[in-house]
Amino acid sequence: MDTNLCHLCEYKCDAATRLTVEELDMLNSSCARVNFKPGEIVVKQNALSTNVVYIKTGLVKMHVTDGTKEKVMKIVKAPSYLCLPSNFSDRVNNFSATALEETSVCFFDLTVFRNFIYTNGDFAYQIITDLSTSELKNSHVLNNNTQKNTMGRIATLLLYFSKEVYSNSTFVLPVRRQELGEIAGTTRESASRILSELHNEKIIDIDGKKIIILNDKLLEQISLNG
Amino acid sequence: MDTNLCHLCEYKCDAATRLTVEELDMLNSSCARVNFKPGEIVVKQNALSTNVVYIKTGLVKMHVTDGTKEKVMKIVKAPSYLCLPSNFSDRVNNFSATALEETSVCFFDLTVFRNFIYTNGDFAYQIITDLSTSELKNSHVLNNNTQKNTMGRIATLLLYFSKEVYSNSTFVLPVRRQELGEIAGTTRESASRILSELHNEKIIDIDGKKIIILNDKLLEQISLNG
């Protein structure tokens, strides 16, 4: 049996569960499935945004560059759409997306997807809910990045990986120190130094990219900032 | 003639122009129109988000507080919806909104509004476009706030007021220095100092809250950051 059919997909997003079997078959015939390895580019900034990009499994970072500096806007965990705002506004990708782990992606035809919004109110409503949730998450990122000191931001990031991504107090960082800094809005050196500090204070254990959170309470405290 | 009818409204948003006369009449009967003076609170953080809030004219700031610090997330200029993401996700206002200038607001019943999404694909599509555009704008704010130094952020803000809000190289700041700092993610003192510096370098002229941009090119340059 070919499990590569949209209506049999076990990674359907909330919106897709609102589609009829016929609609899912239409979606299916416009769907290209691609797997990416860590480091591979899924979406390229400034390219035309002609496909809806949906990650079924895996983890990616969304990032922008202005030519010199590289800023990681956010980490996106599957299942999730990657570029809906670009799809529906200026049709140009505002960010690049790079896989941090083995990631499986579906590319859908934008026209097919767009028609569902017109013809299936349930689907449209769910997309609106998704966009809304995503925008609020972004706001928290903004708040996190502008109101906290560097250690608070790194702490928040470690907790995010531990709780949201890996659901484990032990995990392997999917990024190197340089990128950790870019995500937290600081430098490689500062990121490294702060990990050391957290280690010295016995809040985390470090072995290369492997992190063990020893004192969750305290890390939460630091994350909320001081 | 009663011009206080939605279908006669001259400040209709893009989405509302997709509604039929009948739908606009439904909207109208669920609409409460309120005017706010500068400093008055339009929407309160943590209150239930049971209304769609649409600003027809005026200017507001969206802000959050964690109990101690006050962070201005963004300035929103009419015409615009204020809280769609809160309306459609957790139904609790994630931000407060405070009028910066005389602002006229329509409060719509969320249920009526939500029904239009199910029944009018054109309307739904436009809301999705609006949310998308708004999310991308937020991303730029994030980028602006995390990648630029303080002077760059203040310069960006002055250019925003000049170009986006007042369409004039001379304008009256709708906020005091304290708030200018909060928007730019810095302190009152730093904001004040940077205005002085820009003045000393003959890039702007200052008379209290009145600002004249003298060297637009250079201010753009600073905004892009150095």
Next chain:
DNA sequence: ATATTGGTGTGATATTTATCACATTTTTTT
């Protein structure tokens, strides 16, 4: 009109963070 309050500008200083430099470790290539 005077007193009180809130807003502002600016110096002095402390704190935070970035930058530079380089030794060390880890990973990749040949």
Next chain:
DNA sequence: AAAAAAATGTGATAAATATCACACCAATAT
């Protein structure tokens, strides 16, 4: 396995920004 390249940790220093302090001005209340 050896060599080369990339990533990391950490000290020393510089730069940016916040904090504290206080004088001054403007608006508002008494």
